Amino acid sequence: MILTNSRERTRFIRFAIVGAIGAAIDFGVFNLLTHFVPYFRENAVFAQAISFTLAVFSNFTWNRLWTYPDSRSKSIMRQWVQFAVVSVIGLAIRTPIFLWLEGLLIRTFSSWFPKGAATPIVIAHNAALAIVIGTVMIWNFIANRYWTYNDVTS
Template identity: 30%
Template sequence: MRRFGKEIVKFGIVGGSGVGVNFLVFNLLLHGLGAGPMTSTVLASSVAICTNYLGFRFFAYRDRSARSKRQIVLFFVFSGAGVAVESALFSLAYHGFGMDGPIGSNIAKALSIVLASAFRFLVYRTWVFQRDVHRR
């Protein structure tokens, strides 16, 4: 249980920095440069995924099996699925519930990130950064 608690804290640190990157890029694109809402959310999530990979690989899950092509492919496949989940939820809130102003769009983004992060946590720890059974 203690190891699981540490894992959640490390996931939260990396994820929190990724959320910061996600919001920064999202707001820069949508409210600063006038990009469309879906373009902004997808690009922001994609940039955050790239920074998160480094954090997960070298901090949160550094004790897990060594980096492999399989791990990298799985990370980006599941991250892409996470972006799809996050984008669908964002679209529902932004377009479906009229959360399209500066505050509403950020609330929609926050809710979509939280829900998609639960999905990411489960798939990253289960399939991407598997524990090496030979190491403890």
């Protein structure tokens, strides 16, 4: 397994830290959009796509500089394109899961609160986002390690 090697474990931990920063960006932008921009309140799927995109830019930068500093045989543009492709596939994985979970969780949490309360929607949005971020992180690590950053030694 990839994580039996101490260098790979270190990379995974760094990737996870970078991912946590990306998740903070993802959650922060998502909540700003869904709380303060009326359009996104009703169209959270678009808000999560925008927040995801901004997190991808941050993640690429920090992964290139810190997680994989020894990956320099490819141009930054080639790595960016590969990272972006992996991320778009991750977005394609996460969006339908988010849509399904969002609906399920809104229905579930709505029964816990008074009719018309915004709280179940906020909880459902954030719970769905947390689940999809965790799910897609595994895809992102494996795909980026073996494709985007395949020029580093184990």
